[in-house]
Amino acid sequence: MVLRKVDDAVEQFKKNCIKQGQALEAGNYKVGNKSAKSIYESIVFLKANHQIDLLKPFLFERNENLRIWSARALIHSYSSLCLKVLQDIANTSEGIHGLDAEMVISEYKNGNI
Structure with missing residues (x-):
C-alpha cells in the first residue's frame, strides 16, 4: 500500500503491529515479516511528514506488540x-514480547537504534 495520508499511516501502523504480534505468537514468521515491513513503511512516512x-497514545494501549x-x-x-x-513489558511478559522489549532496550543503549 502506498501511503499518501497521515491517518492511513497511523491506521496501517496499528493494524500491522497487532497482526505481527499475533503472527509471532503463532510462529507464522512469513506474516510477521510482511507486517513488519508495513510497520517500517508507516514509521518512515510519519517521520518524513x-x-x-x-504514535504516542499507542504507548498506553493494552497490546504489547503495539506498545513495543x-x-x-x-x-x-x-x-x-x-x-x-519497554522495561515494564520486559518485566511482566514471559513470551516473545518480553524478549523483544529487552532487545529494543539493549539495542538503544548500544546506539543501534
Whole structure:
C-alpha cells in the first residue's frame, strides 16, 4: 500500500503491529515479516511528514506488540517514557514480547537504534 495520508499511516501502523504480534505468537514468521515491513513503511512516512508523535497514545494501549513498536519509533523523542514502557513489558511478559522489549532496550543503549 502506498501511503499518501497521515491517518492511513497511523491506521496501517496499528493494524500491522497487532497482526505481527499475533503472527509471532503463532510462529507464522512469513506474516510477521510482511507486517513488519508495513510497520517500517508507516514509521518512515510519519517521520518524513513530522507526525511521528501521533504514535504516542499507542504507548498506553493494552497490546504489547503495539506498545513495543511505538516505543521503538519514539525512543529518541521520549526516551525516559519509552524505556519505562519497554522495561515494564520486559518485566511482566514471559513470551516473545518480553524478549523483544529487552532487545529494543539493549539495542538503544548500544546506539543501534
